[in-house]
Amino acid sequence: MENVNSAVETLVQSSNTLFILMGAIMVFAMHAGFAFLEVGTVRHKNQVNALVKILTDFAFSAMAYFFIGYWVAYGVTFFSPASELATNNGYELVKFFFLMTFAAAIPAIVSGGIAERAKFWPFLLASSLIVAFVYPFFEGVIWHGNFGFQDWLEARFGAAFHDFAGSVVVHGMGGWLALVAVVMLGIRNGRYKGGRLVAFPPSNIPFLALGSWILCIGWFGFNVMSAQTMDGISGLVAVNTLMAMVGGIITALIFGRNDPGFIHNGPLAGLVAVCAGSDVMHPMGSLVVGAIAGAIFVGLFTIQQNKWKIDDVLGVWPLHGVCGAWGGIAVGVFGSESLGGLGGVSLTSQVIGTGAGILVAVVGGVVVYGVIKLLLGLRLTQEEEYNGADLSIHKIESTSEA
Numbered sequence: 001m002e003n004v005n006s007a008v009e010t011l012v013q014s015s016n017t018l019f020i021l022m023g024a025i026m027v028f029a030m031h032a033g034f035a036f037l038e039v040g041t042v043r044h045k046n047q048v049n050a051l052v053k054i055l056t057d058f059a060f061s062a063m064a065y066f067f068i069g070y071w072v073a074y075g076v077t078f079f080s081p082a083s084e085l086a087t088n089n090g091y092e093l094v095k096f097f098f099l100m101t102f103a104a105a106i107p108a109i110v111s112g113g114i115a116e117r118a119k120f121w122p123f124l125l126a127s128s129l130i131v132a133f134v135y136p137f138f139e140g141v142i143w144h145g146n147f148g149f150q151d152w153l154e155a156r157f158g159a160a161f162h163d164f165a166g167s168v169v170v171h172g173m174g175g176w177l178a179l180v181a182v183v184m185l186g187i188r189n190g191r192y193k194g195g196r197l198v199a200f201p202p203s204n205i206p207f208l209a210l211g212s213w214i215l216c217i218g219w220f221g222f223n224v225m226s227a228q229t230m231d232g233i234s235g236l237v238a239v240n241t242l243m244a245m246v247g248g249i250i251t252a253l254i255f256g257r258n259d260p261g262f263i264h265n266g267p268l269a270g271l272v273a274v275c276a277g278s279d280v281m282h283p284m285g286s287l288v289v290g291a292i293a294g295a296i297f298v299g300l301f302t303i304q305q306n307k308w309k310i311d312d313v314l315g316v317w318p319l320h321g322v323c324g325a326w327g328g329i330a331v332g333v334f335g336s337e338s339l340g341g342l343g344g345v346s347l348t349s350q351v352i353g354t355g356a357g358i359l360v361a362v363v364g365g366v367v368v369y370g371v372i373k374l375l376l377g378l379r380l381t382q383e384e385e386y387n388g389a390d391l392s393i394h395k396i397e398s399t400s401e402a
Helices: 002-041 044-074 087-113 120-143 146-157 167-185 205-227 235-255 260-274 283-306 316-334 347-375 382-387 389-394
Strands: none
Touching (some): 044 389, 087 316, 167 260, 167 316, 205 260, 382 389
16 A cells, blocks of 8 residues: 555656646747747848747746746745755656746846847846846745734735736736836837828838747646646636637627737737636636736827837837736735625725735836946947847847858
C-alpha cells in the first residue's frame, strides 16, 4: 500500500508539473502575439524595433524576476542546490517559469504604447526595474497575501480582492504603466497638424491579425492554467474565456464599423476583462463583460487619439489598463450568486483592489520613468524618429530591396 501511495503521489506531482509547464509555454508563445500585433500596427520603418523590443524585454524580465522579482512577490529564491530545486519534479521551478511569463507581459504591453519614438536601452532598463520591483510588489500583495491587504479586505468587506488570472495584477498594471510612459514621451512627430489627427495606418494588417490570433489561443493557457494544479482545472474558466472573447469581437465589429484594427483588438479587450472573474462568473455574464470591454476599447481609443491627444500607438491603456480595471470591478457584479456566479466576492473589495493596482502602477511608473527620463532621456531625437527606429537603433530595415 505504501508503494501504491508513493506512486500516486509521484504521478500527481509530475502531472502538476507538466500542467503548469504547458501553461508557461502557452503564455510564452503569447509574446510572439504581442510582437506581431505591434509589427503589424507600427509603420514599416519601425517593424524591426518592435520585434527586437519584445524579445529583449522578455530576456531582461526573466533575469530581473529570477533574481529579484520572484523573491519580492513570494519570498522565494533559487540559490539552493539543484538537488533541492528539483524536488517534487521541479514543480516550484516550473511555477516560477509560468509566473515569469506573466511578469514579462508588463514590458510587452508598455512596448505597444511607446512604439516608434522610444530610446532602446533606457526603456530596457525601465522594464527591468518594473519587473524586479513595481510589478512583484503588487503581485505579492494580491496573490501571496503580503502586508495583510487581502486579509483586511476580507475582514472588512466579507471577501478579499479576487483576480484569478490578472485583469488588474497583470493587464491593468501594464496598461497604467504604459499611460505614464506615453505621456512622458509625448506625441510622435507629425501625428497632429493644425490640431487634427493625421492617420498613420497599420503597415501590415495580416501581421496584426496574426498577433491577435496567437494571443487569443495562448490566452486559454493564461486563464485555465492559472489554477496551477491539475485538481484546480475548470471547464468553466475555459468557456468563460471563450464567451468574453466572442463578446469583444462582436461589439468591436459593431462600434468599430468594420475596422480591422478594432476587430482584431476586440477579442483581446474581452479576454483582458474576463481574466479576473473567469473562475467565478457564469458564461453569459462573461459574454456581457467581454462585450462591454470591446465597446470600451473602441470608444476610449477613439477619444484618447482624437480629443485627448494621447499618442498611445496600440491603444494599450484602453485595452489593458481600462478594460483590465473594468474586469476587476465586474467580478464584484457578475461573480455574485444573484447573477449566476459562484459568489464569494465583494464589489467594494473589487473596487478598492482595482484602485490599489492603478495607484501602484501610476506611482511606480512616475518614479521609474521619471528618474530614467531625467538621467538618460526616453525619446529618440527628431531625426532618429524621422528615419525610423529600425535604422536609427538597429541599422537595418525590415526588408531589403534587391
